[in-house]
Amino acid sequence: MWNEFITDNHMHIDPLHGLGLKAVKQFTSAGGTHIILVGKTARDWGIEAKNVDDFQNAYEKTIHLADIINSETDAKAYPIVGFHPSEFIGLAGAYGLEHAYSLGLDLLDILENLYEERRIYGIGEIGRPHFPVDVKLLDASNNLLMEYLKRAADLNCPIQLHTEHFTEEKFDELFVMVQHAGNPKKVIKHFSPPLPTKAQECGVTASIVSSKDAIATAIKDSPHFLMETDYIDDITRPGAVLGPKTVPKRTLQFIERGILSEEDAAYIHQDLISYLYGIDMG
Numbered sequence: 001m002w003n004e005f006i007t008d009n010h011m012h013i014d015p016l017h018g019l020g021l022k023a024v025k026q027f028t029s030a031g032g033t034h035i036i037l038v039g040k041t042a043r044d045w046g047i048e049a050k051n052v053d054d055f056q057n058a059y060e061k062t063i064h065l066a067d068i069i070n071s072e073t074d075a076k077a078y079p080i081v082g083f084h085p086s087e088f089i090g091l092a093g094a095y096g097l098e099h100a101y102s103l104g105l106d107l108l109d110i111l112e113n114l115y116e117e118r119r120i121y122g123i124g125e126i127g128r129p130h131f132p133v134d135v136k137l138l139d140a141s142n143n144l145l146m147e148y149l150k151r152a153a154d155l156n157c158p159i160q161l162h163t164e165h166f167t168e169e170k171f172d173e174l175f176v177m178v179q180h181a182g183n184p185k186k187v188i189k190h191f192s193p194p195l196p197t198k199a200q201e202c203g204v205t206a207s208i209v210s211s212k213d214a215i216a217t218a219i220k221d222s223p224h225f226l227m228e229t230d231y232i233d234d235i236t237r238p239g240a241v242l243g244p245k246t247v248p249k250r251t252l253q254f255i256e257r258g259i260l261s262e263e264d265a266a267y268i269h270q271d272l273i274s275y276l277y278g279i280d281m282g
């Protein structure tokens with residue numbers, strides 16, 4: 001049964017550069033109930049990060065923001081944090097690849113502790129840059145991603161991947177990595193194309209940016225996917241991504257038009273979310 005829960009699986013909230021809690025209130029006013037709150041980069045928090053402590057500091061800010069959302073709005077926020085590929089590339093440029101790589105490995109232990117303490121509900125974003133980089137950096141990003149996938153397998157921890165533009169072939173490549181990493185069960189491809197069955201066959205759950213076309217295409221294929229906006233909450237970049245109301249609006253509109261059944265809505269917004277993140281949604 002659908003409890004009318006509606007989850008945005010990938011949302012950023014930025015109290016320094018964006019609407020902050022107002023964006024969350026827009027989400028709930030449209031019918032949204034749960035948010036997987038993905039940490040912004042350390043720089044977005046005003047931290048020029050170089051070391052583990054700097055990142056830990058940024059992680060604490062995202063965790064604290066989730067607490068504020070939970071106490072001051074009707075939404076339930078579940079924080080996840082990681083090591084964004086653009087941060088990895090930036091650090092490699094500023095301090096050398098070796099420093100950036102070993103920092104990435106050290107952060108894994110911090111993330112493991114936060115996850116075990118249930119202060120975060122998953123790891124992300126981690127992966128590969130969406131812009132072209134030198135082959136050395138790309139190889140290093142893949143090696144680091146492999147280490148993160150292995151740890152996710154050990155911990156049975158959800159992990160949200162940020163990568164270049166994805167296709168069927170890319171899912172096949174990812175499948176090979178997932179197998180080598182020991183088959184982590186909770187790999188989520190953030191910003192996925194509407195290929196839920198293909199993703200699932202490759203051991204991955206697709207999290208699909210909730211444009212009308214993408215969700216209509218996905219649901220014809222399979223309900224095994226998550227919905228997201230990748231809302232970045234930056235007032236200097238309006239329209240860069242979908243707004244905070246998109247997931248609830250799209251869901252309710254598609255139910256009304258009979259494109260999405262309540263059963264499928266329950267699966268997408270409730271069953272899959274509670275399974276992946278270990279959340280008791282009641």
Ligand SMILES: [Zn+2]
Nearest residue numbers: 012038125230
């Ligand atoms: Zn994001």
